[in-house]
Amino acid sequence: MLRSDHILATVEMIQKENLDVRAVTMGINLLDCRGGDVRETCRRVEEKIGTVAAHFVATCDQVSKKYGIPVVNKRISVTPIAFVGAGFDRHGFVELALALDRAAAAVGVDILGGFSAQVEKGMTATDREYIASIPEALARTEKICASINIASSQKGINMDALALIGQTVKALAETTRDQNGFGAAKFVVFCNQPGDNPFMAGAIHGLEEADLVLNVGVSGPGVIARALERLIHTKGRENLGLDDIAEEIKQTTFRVTRCGELIGRKVSEEMGIEFGVVDLSLAPTPTVGDSVGEILQILGVDVVGAPGSTAILAMLNDAVKKGGIFASKAVGGLSGAFIPVMEDAVLAEAVGSGALCLEKLEAMTCVCSVGLDMIPVPGSVDADTISAIIADEMALGMINNKTTAVRLIPVPGKEAGELVSFGGLFGASPIMPVRNVGKSHRFIAWGGRIPAPLHSFKN
């Protein structure tokens, strides 16, 4: 029998704390769609997505209504497209992107991810053509997100690819100049990219996955923030220690994860496709009250970026994992707190006030997922400096055996402190200053690889 206090606690979470399921992402294998030429391949890709995902959005909506819990984003991830389009030139890849965009629109999903490649050790001729296609492909499509894995703990960092990526990010921003470089917000560079992440822009359907799979991203940081506020209000600050706070985070995450898993499993049951993983990541949105930065403030730093921010984030990230892993049959994806600057109003504000700098953000990414995310930088920052910022972040992931990623937007024609807004879930922020611009050219010019690191002698 359900106890009334449990019922009321859950009702509170649903009603006052806006519990939702952040993303249900359907992974689709497209390797069997390769045709004799670009046109045939595009046709097969559209046909396959149109068939297997025909009822995806409707099913999510139906389950969401039955349980009274909103499913905020319905998305698709596909096999990294460089494998699907092996042998295509850049124009072929642009055609593939357009086909994916049409398919995504036809089935009504918000975003489709997987316009991607994996080049952590070396690049094929196809990979180079794919990279060359990215600016045009993202500028000409609405719903497509791209990502590339250029480093891993097993293989090291591909510095040739890294040099190209700095130029690609610049070109992407330039191609979408009239939208403040928005194209760059749809492209993310990874170290140790997971193949089952439901969150964008980095979702792919990994080569290790089954034909079709459903992954779920749980509710955002707002629920945790409200639970902590309530705990502090009821018990009083003076009666609480950080271990009590960590316990509350764990318990709230448990509940949040159970709801995510329930909804995900029901959708997968209805659709008759395999349930993959629950991703425990706390993904903020620009909405007030749905911010990871706010949790840091509740836990004791007056501004995000102040000393202590990294320690709090470490505790938050760990408590979220402890609660979530016990709650779910299978956890995967990124599963950590995100700190995407533009998508988190409190982080954006800290950038504006000068409290939060790039270097502190880099330190914070050592203890959480996923990396330097959604950071607008001045359009004057050169490609090699961008590559070097990415290199530092890749090194963190490589050495620490974790996923790290970079999504920088060099906003054309704008300088540090100016406001840039993409609207909706992509948010807004003042442009982050970058120090020591133009001083890493000789490093990036080396190319080659940073060899894979040792996996013992860990001090």
Place this chain on the structure above:
Amino acid sequence: MGKQMVMSVMSKDRPGIVADITGVIYQLQGDLADLNQSVLFDYFTMILIATFDDAVTPEDVVAGFSHIQSETKLEVVVKEMDTPMEVAKAKRLKETYVLTAQGKNKSGLVHRIGLFCYQHGINILDLATTLSGDQYTMILQLDLSQVKSVDTIRTSLTGYAEESGLTVVLQHEDIFKATSEISLF
């Protein structure tokens, strides 16, 4: 297979009352199936189901209970069940929802929610209410298996909530199981 009886007992609460009531059933060689008891302020109530030999009559059971000492007279109702327990249990429903309604206390709240359920073809399986200060909380477990569209119910509930000044939330039981119990799937 014996005779199945449903018994309801109400009295002022005191230590030992459960032992006394179940003692009567034991002496009559009854086999106790399900029981549910509750105490509200100082008053105790219990509903029980048990199987007796064919020779035992409801009157025998009432007579047994009449010997129990209580500050107030023990109110007892005993009836022979017309549906076998197994059949009644098999009706266990899949579409069970939990409705919570909270707000300022005033008269007629439970009646109005009861009426709402009746008018929409909803059976109330369980209902508990608490009054804390001037805040009244009702928690209802509902069977929506006869309801065509949960959406329609939700829409009507929004109207009901506005009209009654209550905060009303309707959620599938699975959500509460997921968040409050360890094993579900």
